Amino acid sequence: MPRYDANQQLPMEQVFRDPVHDYIHVQHQVILDLIDSREFQRLRRIKQLGTSSFTFHGAEHSRFTHSLGVYEITRRICDKFARNYATKVPGDGGWDDSERLVVLCAALLHDIGHGPYSHTFERIFQTDHEAITVEIITSPTTEVHQILAKVALDFPGKVASVIQKTYSNPQVVQLISSQIDADRMDYLLRDAYFTGVNYGTFDLTRILRVIRPYKDGIAFQISGMHAVEDYIVSRYQMYMQVYFHPVSRSMEVILDHLLKRAKRLYEESDLQMKNKADLLVPFFDQTFTLEDYLKLDDGVLSTYFTLWRDEQDPILSDLATRFLDRKPFKSVNFSSKYDEPILHKLQVLIQEAGYDIDYYTAINNSYDLPYDFYRPNQIANRTQIELMYQDGSFIELSKVSEIVSSLTGKVRGDERFYFPKEFLKPKTPKEITLFEPIYQDFKRYIKNDAIIQPTNPLEE
Structure with missing residues (x-):
């Protein structure tokens, strides 16, 4: 097998025009070959934000564009580290630029294992996109592996270990996976741009100016504290206002129930489907291979949903129609501590109206921890953000930022x-006749007896 020189540069760098980073610069042959690989090109056909495009119509960007963006931010950081913080003595905490190629490859490939509508798909079919990412990188059958192996036989394993957070150099790992890494920096800016909101914007130029390596990972000069602080607040706002938007979650609920219904129809012989969705059969059976997984993308699922519109099963047909035609469920906030009896009454009313509550009701929880510091007694620890003084000493971010301190360790969501939306506003004569004795009770429970509040009409 012909080998790459690990430092082999293209005769002339290639560029991708990007709306977030202006140009994405490709300087290594191995990076260009990875971008052209079958497995990486599949990411063009997988949306970065899944069902969020039903709420924010501009959110049609792909995991392909995000992955290029993460690579570009990482490349810029490597350039800065090599120029200003190159190691002089082993162990001095400086940047060893021989790590450049492994971190660039890991940045480019970190999301290559995502499937269609990835998080919903994972719940239904018990897949794990990080494990599949590692498999794509390490399986000799993939183009990605064959390209990486041209650098060195052990190089695919090194790249995979960065994804798994077991790579020996913490600087490399933290550039790809930490509370402020190239992955998060790109998706916040990119998702804000394509959703049309300003919540996710922060001063990337300033952060890249103050980031620096040290022995145990990456840190930020104290002079850049406010830029880092702004990044944390932006991330918090994006989760609350975009990623956890009630309508996006509603469409995710419908998608979840649609796939769950299709799986049940496949498993029960008395509920046969006309369109058996052959590419999903290995997932229904839990016998799928990596090759089966790589055949799937958002378009494949959308094609099956279109076919399922015409299925004889009324639940599958209705859910497919609701998803394709953007007919979201309504939702209300509730507190599990106080409102469970009310929820039970609402489910009874929905069932009395002839709906299967397994498919037409759902409880959805969305929570995020905006920031946390290192807690040695916790099983899963986050790498805290360290600020560096001019004398080389460190202080953890929340100890000097009142804003970040107010968010630290507090789960939000x-x-x-x-x-079904028709329980609040029946429109057709048939719906009015069916729901008249039921929906008045339904609305009474929501408005009078419960603590829960209806969804803001502006969120529709």
Whole structure:
């Protein structure tokens, strides 16, 4: 097998025009070959934000564009580290630029294992995109592996270990996976741009100016504290306002129930489907291979949903129609501590109206921890953000930022109960006749007896 020189540069760098980073610069042959690989090109056909495009119509960007963006931020950091913080003596905490190629490859490939509508798909079919990412990198059958192996036989394993957070150099790992890494920096800016909001914007130029390596990972000069602080707040706002948007979650609930119904129809012989969705059969059976997985993308699922519109099973047909035509469920906030009896009454009313509550109701919880510091007694620890003084000493971010301190260790989010929209506003004569004795009770429970509050009409 012909080998790459690990430092082999293209005769002339290639560029990708990007709306977030202006140009993405490709300087290594191995990076260009990875971009052209079958497995990486598949990411063009997988949306970065899944069902969020039903709420924010501009959010049609792909995991392909995000992955290029993470690579570009990482490349810029490597350039800065090599120029200003190159190691002089082994162990001095400086940047060893021989690590450049492994971190660039890991940055480019970190999301290559994502499937269609990835998080919903993972729940239904018990897949793990990080494990599949590692498999794509390490399996001799993939183009990605064959390209990486041209650098060195052990190089695919090194790249995979960065994804698994077991690579020996913490600087490399933290550039790809930490509370402020190239992955998060790109998706916040990119998702803000394509959703049309300003929440996710922060001063990337300033952060790249103050980032620096040290022995145990990466840190930020104290002079850049406010830029880092702004990044944390931006991330918090994006989760609350975009990623946890009630309508996006509603469409995710419908997608979840749609796939769950298709799986049940496949498993029960008395509920046969006309369109058996051959590419999903290995996932229904839990016998899928990596090759089966790589055949799937958002378009494949959308094609099956279109076919399922015409299925005889009324639940599958209706859920497919609701998803394709953007007919979200309504939702209300609730507190599990106080409102469970009310939720039970609502489910009874929905069932009395002829709906299967397994498919037409859902409880959806969305929570995020905006920032946390290192806690040695916790099983899963986050790498805290370290600020560096001019004398080389460190201080953890929340100890000097009141804003970040107010968010530290506090889980934010909500719980919502989802139900068919027609229970609030029946429109057709048939719906009015069917729901008249039921929906008045339904609305009474929501407005009078419960603590829960209806979804803001502006969120539709």
